[in-house]
Amino acid sequence: xxxxxxTPLDLDELVTxxxxxEAGAIATFIGTTRNHNDGRIVSTLEYEAYPEMAIAEMRKxxxxxxxxxxxxxxxxxxxxGLVPIGEASVIIAASSAHRVAAFEACxxxxxxxxxxxxxxxxEHFDGGEVWIGSQKGAAFPAGQDGPSR
Amino acid sequence: MKVQVLFFASLRELAxxxxxxxxxxxxxxxxxxxxxxxxxxxxxxxMSTSVSFAVNQEYTDRDHPLADGDEVALIxxxxxxxxxxxxxxxx
Numbered sequence: 001x002x003x004x005x006x007t008p009l010d011l012d013e014l015v016t017x018x019x020x021x022e023a024g025a026i027a028t029f030i031g032t033t034r035n036h037n038d039g040r041i042v043s044t045l046e047y048e049a050y051p052e053m054a055i056a057e058m059r060k061x062x063x064x065x066x067x068x069x070x071x072x073x074x075x076x077x078x079x080x081g082l083v084p085i086g087e088a089s090v091i092i093a094a095s096s097a098h099r100v101a102a103f104e105a106c107x108x109x110x111x112x113x114x115x116x117x118x119x120x121x122x123e124h125f126d127g128g129e130v131w132i133g134s135q136k137g138a139a140f141p142a143g144q145d146g147p148s149r
Numbered sequence: 150m151k152v153q154v155l156f157f158a159s160l161r162e163l164a165x166x167x168x169x170x171x172x173x174x175x176x177x178x179x180x181x182x183x184x185x186x187x188x189x190x191x192x193x194x195x196m197s198t199s200v201s202f203a204v205n206q207e208y209t210d211r212d213h214p215l216a217d218g219d220e221v222a223l224i225x226x227x228x229x230x231x232x233x234x235x236x237x238x239x240x
């Protein structure tokens with residue numbers, strides 16, 4: 001499953017989505033909203049997506065990960081809108097025959113998501129708000145399939 | 150010809166709109182469209198070096214030729230997920 005939603009994310013739902021009788025491992029990654037960044041106390045985080053393209057890009061990440069690590073299944077869900085501090089903004093779950101593949105696939109998927117999936121984060125802090133990423137350098141050069149790690 | 154332009158995040162706020170129908174000349178490229186947008190919304194011009202483009206939901210080059218009815222999304226640097234890359238304690 002690949003999903004973007006305005007409501008709280010549910011880890012159990014993603015684990016269930018990747019459960020497979022041939023899997024010996026399920027690894028999960030939960031990205032949570034943190035109360036500080038760049039020396040500021042962050043009060044709330046707000047996410048915005050280009051939903052149709054974001055889902056399509058998540059699906060591509062899933063296809064690459066499934067192929068590269070011979071996964072059984074992978075699921076990615078991202079929350080948008082206002083996300084209170086300490087809650088999950090993104091959850092990734094991957095199942096595989098053996099544990100290393102599932103761990104590595106989760107690591108790859110979150111790194112790749114942050115590079116190419118059209119979702120943006122705005123920090124609200126005491127005295128202001130800022131879109132993260134827009135205040136510094138370039139996105140990856142157009143026409144390329146995004147930077148590799 | 151006419152294309153549908155979508156603005157997101159910082160670019161949406163700078164332009165003051167989420168979507169706009171823009172008329173461009175036949176044969177116009179993504180770069181040509183960006184020029185039209187900068188003239189119409191001068192506040193977006195500082196994003197010229199950081200914006201990426203998607204045509205019909207696929208990342209594309211600036212010299213990509215547009216077609217009538219294309220959906221062109223202006224993509225500021227993305228920042229989904231959980232935490233800032235620059236952080237030493239990044240997750």
